[in-house]
Amino acid sequence: MLQHGKAVHEWEERMRREQYDEGVRAQNKRKASIEQKLLEMGYQISDFPKWSYDWSRLLGQPRELTPRIWKQIQPKLLLIIACEKQRKLAHALRTRMDMRKAEVKQQYQLYLKDVLDDKLLLPNIWELVILPEVKALMSEEEATIEVTRERFMGVVSQAVDTFNLEERARLVKMLQEPALRIPDYNPYEGRGKDTTTPMDAEGDVEKLNHATSIFSCSRRKFHPDAPRRPVVGVLENIVDTASVVLKMLGLSSHTAHTEVPKKVVCLCGRPDFQQPAEFLELVVHIKEEVRWYKQTMSNRRNPSEPTDQEITIHNDHDLSIENPFVKLLLDDETLLPPDSITHNLDLPNCIECRFCVQLITPHSRSSISLVHQTATDFVHHVRTKHQVEPTNEDASYSHNSAATLDDKQ
Ligand SMILES: [Zn+2]
Numbered sequence: 547m548l549q550h551g552k553a554v555h556e557w558e559e560r561m562r563r564e565q566y567d568e569g570v571r572a573q574n575k576r577k578a579s580i581e582q583k584l585l586e587m588g589y590q591i592s593d594f595p596k597w598s599y600d601w602s603r604l605l606g607q608p609r610e611l612t613p614r615i616w617k618q619i620q621p622k623l624l625l626i627i628a629c630e631k632q633r634k635l636a637h638a639l640r641t642r643m644d645m646r647k648a649e650v651k652q653q654y655q656l657y658l659k660d661v662l663d664d665k666l667l668l669p670n671i672w673e674l675v676i677l678p679e680v681k682a683l684m685s686e687e688e689a690t691i692e693v694t695r696e697r698f699m700g701v702v703s704q705a706v707d708t709f710n711l712e713e714r715a716r717l718v719k720m721l722q723e724p725a726l727r728i729p730d731y732n733p734y735e736g737r738g739k740d741t742t743t744p745m746d747a748e749g750d751v752e753k754l755n756h757a758t759s760i761f762s763c764s765r766r767k768f769h770p771d772a773p774r775r776p777v778v779g780v781l782e783n784i785v786d787t788a789s790v791v792l793k794m795l796g797l798s799s800h801t802a803h804t805e806v807p808k809k810v811v812c813l814c815g816r817p818d819f820q821q822p823a824e825f826l827e828l829v830v831h832i833k834e835e836v837r838w839y840k841q842t843m844s845n846r847r848n849p850s851e852p853t854d855q856e857i858t859i860h861n862d863h864d865l866s867i868e869n870p871f872v873k874l875l876l877d878d879e880t881l882l883p884p885d886s887i888t889h890n891l892d893l894p895n896c897i898e899c900r901f902c903v904q905l906i907t908p909h910s911r912s913s914i915s916l917v918h919q920t921a922t923d924f925v926h927h928v929r930t931k932h933q934v935e936p937t938n939e940d941a942s943y944s945h946n947s948a949a950t951l952d953d954k955q
């Protein structure tokens with residue numbers, strides 16, 4: 547009985563295997579018949595897709611290829627072959643374009659060595675390859691022609707000119723839109739969407755020479771090695787601040803940045819601004835001082851509390867007042883050595899102002915810096931902003947400096 551059972555089992559196994567093999571044979575036969583037909587039509591084995599679900603599904607069936615089935619599946623197969631051809635062509639074109647791009651990059655690096663004009667705005671490699679002149683050069687004859695030095699030099703000046711025209715127009719536009727801030731600026735968005743043509747803005751480009759046309763830049767925009775997405779922006783209130791400062795100095799707001807005298811002083815007496823500074827440096831300092839005042843005023847914890855009302859918050863960089871707080875030094879004029887900030891306090895470095903800590907809400911601490919690096923900075927702050935004489939008790943240790951203090955002990 548046992549012997550018989552085993553024999554039946556083996557027989558079943560054999561039948562299953564034979565059926566399976568037969569199925570595979572039938573599939574292979576169908577596949578070979580279809581391929582043969584396509585070869586007769588003039589296609590090559592290399593035209594057939596290697597990885598295609600639809601293709602495998604049509605070929606890999608046990609049903610024999612009859613004239614009727616062939617008639618049915620032939621258009622589908624030809625369509626798959628056509629798509630495969632397209633895909634291969636696109637892939638090959640991309641590969642060739644990558645080669646052209648690498649050649650452009652190499653030639654651009656050589657070209658940059660001879661660029662002497664420091665006013666020229668230079669595209670980075672990603673910006674360069676999308677300029678129409680360079681794009682045309684790379685794609686000529688399906689991107690089959692090597693970008694040699696000669697071919698590259700034939701277009702690069704025009705391409706850089708195009709870039710300068712476009713970018714300057716964009717920068718002028720940015721100045722006219724004071725709301726635009728760094729995180730909103732994306733050099734790739736808006737290309738094409740922008741309806742101002744470089745020609746429209748050409749007349750305004752002169753504005754870029756004004757001392758008030760101040761841009762901020764992170765990730766080295768206009769540097770050929772800049773990463774893909776460099777950012778340029780206009781800092782909030784910077785243009786207006788610069789205009790007021792020029793007015794205070796008795797200069798027109800259209801003064802060119804090359805004509806702003808180098809010796810300008812802020813009379814606020816802040817320790818790090820007691821010596822003549824560059825105009826730009828000074829404007830940034832004043833903008834920050836004004837920002838501090840506005841932020842402090844608008845983030846007061848209890849503006850109606852009498853204890854808070856007793857604390858003065860003075861704006862010593864008031865842009866609206868008639869008394870200017872900046873001074874232009876004549877070429878031969880030297881600033882009298884300012885009174886050094888003296889005090890008898892005994893304080894460590896990195897301290898916070900007790901008045902500010904009491905005044906502002908805890909959540910605004912991230913936007914208003916409370917830390918004063920040195921006791922002198924702190925004394926100057928309390929005297930000018932709160933208009934009182936500071937005591938040791940008015941300083942509290944900054945949380946950030948706890949480690950430093952521990953180290954010293
Ligand atoms: Zn100042």
Ligand SMILES: [Zn+2]
Pocket residue numbers: 899900901902903927928931932
């Ligand atoms: Zn304070």
